Amino acid sequence: xxxxxxxxxxxxxxxxxxxxxxxxxxxxxxxxxxxxxxxxxxxxxxxxxxxxxxxxxxxxxxxxxxxxxxxxxxxxxxxxxxxxxxxxxxxxxxxxxxxxxxxxxxxxxxxxxxxxxxxxxxxxxxxxxxxxxxxxxxxxxxxxxxxxxxxxxxxxxxxxxxxxxxxxxxxxxxxxxxxxxxxxxxxxxxxxxxxxxxxxxxxxxxxxxxxxxxxxxxxxxxxxxxxxxxxxxxxxxxxxxxxxxxxxxxxxxxxxxxxxxxxxxxxxxxxxxxxxxxxxxxxxxxxxxxxxxxxxxxxxxxxxxxxxxxxxxxxxxxxxxxxxxxxxxxxxxxxxxxxxxxxxxxxxxxxxxxxxxxxxxxxxxxxxxxxxxxxxxxxxxxxxxxxxxxxxxxxx
Ligand code: ADP
Numbered sequence: 444x445x446x447x448x449x450x451x452x453x454x455x456x457x458x459x460x461x462x463x464x465x466x467x468x469x470x471x472x473x474x475x476x477x478x479x480x481x482x483x484x485x486x487x488x489x490x491x492x493x494x495x496x497x498x499x500x501x502x503x504x505x506x507x508x509x510x511x512x513x514x515x516x517x518x519x520x521x522x523x524x525x526x527x528x529x530x531x532x533x534x535x536x537x538x539x540x541x542x543x544x545x546x547x548x549x550x551x552x553x554x555x556x557x558x559x560x561x562x563x564x565x566x567x568x569x570x571x572x573x574x575x576x577x578x579x580x581x582x583x584x585x586x587x588x589x590x591x592x593x594x595x596x597x598x599x600x601x602x603x604x605x606x607x608x609x610x611x612x613x614x615x616x617x618x619x620x621x622x623x624x625x626x627x628x629x630x631x632x633x634x635x636x637x638x639x640x641x642x643x644x645x646x647x648x649x650x651x652x653x654x655x656x657x658x659x660x661x662x663x664x665x666x667x668x669x670x671x672x673x674x675x676x677x678x679x680x681x682x683x684x685x686x687x688x689x690x691x692x693x694x695x696x697x698x699x700x701x702x703x704x705x706x707x708x709x710x711x712x713x714x715x716x717x718x719x720x721x722x723x724x725x726x727x728x729x730x731x732x733x734x735x736x737x738x739x740x741x742x743x744x745x746x747x748x749x750x751x752x753x754x755x756x757x758x759x760x761x762x763x764x765x766x767x768x769x770x771x772x773x774x775x776x777x778x779x780x781x782x783x784x785x786x787x788x789x790x791x792x793x794x795x796x797x798x799x800x801x802x803x804x805x806x807x808x809x810x811x812x813x814x815x816x817x818x819x820x821x822x823x824x825x826x827x828x829x830x831x832x833x834x835x836x837x838x839x
Contacts, residue, residue, distance in 0.1 A: 445507050445597040445630045446472050447493065452502035454488050454654075462488045463654045466502070473628040475621075477645035479635055481677070485654040486634045490600050493632065495519050506598070522596035524588055524604045530575040536586050537571040543594050561589040564626065566619075581612045588623070599624070599631040605640065617643060638678050642666070650674050671824040672726060676785035681731050681762065683818065684792040685785050686770065688727045693719045700727060703790060704769025707745040709814045718827045725827070726786055728818035731762070731793045736800055737809040744811040749792065751802050763794040763802055 447470040454463040463485045470476045478486050491497040493504055495516035503510050511519050530539050540561055544554045562568055565585045575583055584604060591599065604620070605613045621644050624631050635641055641648045642662040650657040650665065650673070658670040669675035675683045688700040688707075697710040698719055707727075719725075729747075737746060749765040770790025794810060802808055819827045 446470065447598060447630060447632065448503075448505040449489070449493075450503040450505065452489070452492065452504060453500045454485070454492060454497070455500045461500075461654055463492075466654075466656055468649055468656065468659060470630055470632060473630055475624050475631045475633065475644060475646045477633045477635060477641040477648045478651060479638060479641035479648055479677075480651035480657075482636055484651045486636070486651060487602060488654075489651075490523075490602055490632065490634050493519075493598075494521050494523055494600055519598075520594075520596050521598040521600055522591035522594055523600045523602065524591050525602050530583060530586055530590070532575050535572050535574055536567060536578070536589075539575070539586055540571075540589050540593055543590060547594075557593045557595070561593045564592065564623065565589045579612075580608050581616050584608065584616055585619070588620075592627070597630070599627075599629045601631065601633045603635055604633075605635075605637075620644065638680065642678065650677065652677075668826065669728075669818065670826050672728070672785060672820050673824065675728050675818060675820070675826075679730055681793045681795075682785070683728045683730050684734075685726055685728045685787060685820075686767065686790065686792075687786055688725050690719055690721050690723050690725060693721055700725065702727065702747070702770055703767060705746075705748060705767065707747070707817070709745070709817055709819070718821075724822055726820040726822070726824075728820065729792075729812050729816065731795045733812050733816035734792075734794045734796075734810045735812070736796060736802075737811045744813055745817060747810045747812075749794070749808055749810055751804050751806050751808060752791075753804060754802055756798070758798065760798055761796045761800055761802065763796055763800075763808075765792060765794070765808075766790045767792060768807065 449466050449468045452463060452466045453461060455461050466489065478489065480486055488497060492499050495511070495514060495518075499512055504512055506519060531542065534542065537558065540558045541554055544557060549557075562571060565588060567582075567585060567589060570578065570582060575586070578586065588604075601620070605616055608616060617640060633640075633644060645662055647659055648662055648665055649659045652673050658665060658674045660668075665674060665678055669678065672685065676685060686702050688702045691699040691701050691706060697708050699706055699708050734747070748768040750768060751763060751765045753764045755762040767790035796802065821827055
């Protein structure tokens, strides 16, 4: 059992810019924390610093109240599972599982008991006398986890453990890892660039970009209340549609925005109003799944007109791509263009519609969304309105 704390941790590799900047995070006892972010954002660096394989340039790493910066990896008692599971090919599964225990000179009884436990927990029964090459990819991955588990570590670190597996196996092992962690109740830090793994596995998810923590929250909160444009565009597939918009009017209960030649009214968002100013530019975000074809009697919704450019039929749904009518007439401020890359310049958007929806290429359709499904961001990238997270930072 362990609580992990990062206090203002920094990492500067020799001759490099900062790989990790002022990173602070507490991972609670038994928590499954997922660290997610694009390639090169510093995930492995953080994990290696926690494991003791890399020194911090500044800040403290604290395990159960003790600063461990100067501790060796062995003293920290954290177990790592990597993507290349590095089993000893000449040893049987049993040999692989016993190896770390024999190194620690545990008694025969203790070794048998721990291997038996791992065998049961990981469903390795019947496989103990096989060599790694006689196992499937998934079974090998389980043995690798077993080898980490038998050491009875206080912390589990997993660095992209599924990335070498094919798609079907990845789903299966992902589910197994989730169930295993819940049974073991071990504090776990799991690193991935895969947003589906992050959303399905994490009790909480920590989003990292360019060495800077963006947001820490439950998967649902990240999805519903992304703290900034980076998080909004990183999580969700297809990604959130993001447009520049200018604020026309701020009323006591309603504010009006213009997207090109179209305007939308957002109301009932009391927390927005105090942060808005007329004539300022903002970024409006709407997820593809929050848009639907206009029916009747939907006056309380926002409406957007779109020219359909292409349609992909996925069987259970259509992905409709199109362009907002009149959006190209909007003047995108150079600030948006330079710093907020995910924001569309052309008014292109993606919509997920049910398979029975009738849309034809080249036609004009009207889409609606509930005002509360519209995300609003300031030009510094930060969400406008309430969100409970204090870890959010601006995009740089
Ligand atoms: P991720 O795991 O998210 O892909 P890394 O932690 O591996 O990211 O890398 C973060 C940044 O630090 C990258 O810019 C990478 O090039 C740099 N980096 C990683 N390891 C080293 C190293 N040993 N020496 C110098 N730079 C490194």
